[in-house]
Amino acid sequence: MRGPSGPDPPPSEPNVLLIVVDACRADALGPYGASVFDRRGEPGSDASHRPAETPAAASLAAGGTVFRRAISPAPWTLPSATSLLTGLDPAEHGATSLRYEYDGDRGRRPLQQALSSAGYRTIHLSPKTWIGDWLPQGSGFDRVDEFTGPDHRRFEGGRDVRELSRGVARGPRWYATVIRRALAADAPLRSLGNAAAFKLSEATGDAWLDDVRASERAVRLADERFAEAAANPDGRPFFMYVHLMDPHLPFYVPADHRTDAVRPPGCDDYADERRYLASLMDDLWAIRTGDRRLSPDEVTYLRTRYADEVRYADRAVGRLLDSLNERGLSDRTVVVLTGDHGEHLGERVVASDSRDGAEATERTRDGTERTLLDHQASIRLPLLRVPLVARYPGVFDGGERTDLVQPHYVAETVRALAGLEYDPSRSLLPDDDHRSVARASYEGVVRSHPPDGVPTEKLFRRRRTAVLGRWKLDLVVGDRSGPSESTATTGTVGSAGTGDSARFRASRIDWGANEAETVPLDAIPDDVRTRLEDALGTIDASATDDAESADEGSGGDAAVDRTGSDAGDADERDIPAGVEDRLSQLGYR
Structure with missing residues (x-):
């Protein structure tokens, strides 16, 4: 740890505006120079397939620093958002599908609590889902404004x-x-x-735009909070966390941002499209397990609507930045724009990718290819690489960085700028020497989520990945298909002593294309592979305690229940009814 004398202290503690765009891939934003449509072997030659126009992100990047290689610590919101607020890896903070709550005994206080104790006003603007104040890691804000779309109770006294x-x-x-x-x-x-x-x-069509209206409501609420900060006579700085749900599934987009030239197959108008989206959400579990595959026309449509949603989210970001500037707060505010995780948009998993044998775990039961959608049961690059742009005069005020970073380094960076003790190995400050290997993990789906009858074995497999330079090494723990030739001698590494078999997948990253090509394990240089395997072992050394305690709390076998009918959720915290409904709308149940 380094004390507040590490970097040169700012003249006064800065304000902090942390904007998180849910399910935002790095290659969806203009500053990253790539289109989500320009994928080798994917649909995408039509003129309507263009990069999302994101002028707000571009403007922020022009005056700030673009981190071109940012890897999220998890492929879904609960562990990733907890990492953002604690600075810890998921295996360290413990808030995963095994246990929702942040284990405060394992590390530092969440950022909002530390800043509040240091005199900051702390503000939370988000939907009440995996990041709400019903969880310890989301608690401790001085003010919480939650938004979940249009009113579902028009007449007071009546039931919602x-x-x-x-x-x-x-x-x-x-x-x-x-x-x-x-x-x-x-x-x-x-x-x-x-x-x-x-x-x-x-x-x-009004009720189909919940997330859109939620983003608009977030902007209005933020403007009110900025006005209060500008008029604040005591000069206390603020920390504001804003979480926008666009572009999360389902992709409902307002008419002025919708590319009407592209619709789902068989749909003639927007009413048909809404019905298609409702059916798609019903099919999500079948898509995740490979029992339902997306057609090329569906992939074209989904990528188009995703880009439409990103453009709309960018407009909300622009309004947030305009409001901050109009209130005269920009020069003394650290602004960070990032994503909690990325999104699969029809990427195909094909047999030709299985040169090391590990890819067989990602194909369907009948051996045909899968199409990937959403952000469950995967640790592939499109899910983990996220945008990360920071702006603060004199610190983050121009250029690009290509060093490998992770978005939860923001927490330690803010601690440093606020004059608090911080960990320089997880800092984005230019003079700090942060760790060079990025780590991410996935503990499987929440056990109570798959509906009855869903074949869930692969959904509960634990996945870890480590990234160094252009090399990525994945480890799937609990793969019972038997060791492949390439993993027979190293399959126990990172298996956390569970007795489960473990399977590696090695890949070479093309950062420009946002792709990782599967390669044989021996393609990775020995010294790099050793560091990657060490990082994977570090993840499991921390995560084993969570898995074992979850087993003890639910009778042992519940943690690896494969039927989907007896989910073994005795150890899970009760989810408030409103949150449960919202998660269902987003495809979690």
């Missing part, structure tokens, strides 16, 4: 339509269930009115 329809998707059963529950409510007419208002907004 989400409560009326819980557990029912659509169709005649939806109407029957909602009417029955509304009539049994304390205010039946108001409850029926809420349901009718929701169905009207759904029919007009």
Whole structure:
């Protein structure tokens, strides 16, 4: 650890604005110079396939520092956001699919708590999902403003339509269930009115833009908080965490940002498209397991809508930056723009990629190729490489950096700039010598999430990866398909003493194309491979305690339940009803 005398202290503690764009790939933003459509062997020659136009991100990059090689510590929000707020790897903080809560005994206080104790006003603007204040790692903010889209209770006193329809998707059963529950409510007419208002907004397209309206609400709330900071007589600095849900699935985009020339196959208008998206969300688990594959036309559509969503998120970012500037706060505010993780957009897993044998674990049960969508059960580069742009005069004020970093280094960087003790090995400050190997891990899906009957063995496999330079080494723990020839002598490395077999996958990264080509293990230079394997072992040395304690808390076998029918969630923290509904809308259940 280094004390506050490490870097030159700023004239006063800066404000901090941390903007997290959910599911944002690095190659979706203009400053990274690539298009999500320009993938070898993927659909993408049509003129409508262009890089997302992101002028706000470009403007921030022009006045700040672009970190071109940033690797998220996890491929989904809960562990990644916890890392952002603690500066710790998922294996260190313990907030994973095995256990939602940050283990405060393992490391440092979350950033907002440390800054609050140091005199900062701390503000949290986000939807109430995996980053809400219902979890310890999200608690301790002085002010929390949560937004979840349009109102689902138009008539006060009536029941929220989400409560009326819980557990029912659509169709005649939806109407029957909602009417029955509304009539049994304390205010039946108001409850029926809420349901009718929701169905009207759904029919007009209004209710399909929850995330869009949430982003707009975030901007308005942030502007109010900026105004308060500018008028604040005591001069206390602020730390504001803003989490935007665009471009997370499902891809609902307002008309003025929607590329109407591209629609899903068989869809003639936006009403058809909404029905397609609803069906796609129902099919997500089948896509994750490889039982449903995306057609080339579907991939074209999804990549187009994703880029549309990124453009819309960029507009929200631009409004945040404009508001900050208009209030006269820009010059004394550290601004960071990043993503919590990336997104798969129809990448194909094919047999020709399986030169080391490990890729067989990623193909379907009948041996055909898979198409990847969403951000579950994978640690591939498009899920882990995220944008990271920082701006602060005199520190991050121009140019690009190609050193390998991770977005949760932001926490230690902010500690340093705020004059607090910090860890220079996880700092983005130019004079600090941070660690050179990036690490990421995935403990499998949340055990209670797969519906009954989903073949879930591969979904519960633990995955680790380490990156050094252009080399990436993955380790899949719990792969019961047997060791491949290339892993037979090293398959126990990183298996955490569980007795499960382990399988490596080596790859060479093309940073310009945002791709990692599978190569034989012996293609990695020996000294590099040793460092990568050491990093993988470090992940598992920390993660083993979590896996073992989860086993003890749920009867042992629950942690590796493969049926999907008895999920073994006795150790999981209860999720508030509103959060559970929101997660379901986002495809987690």
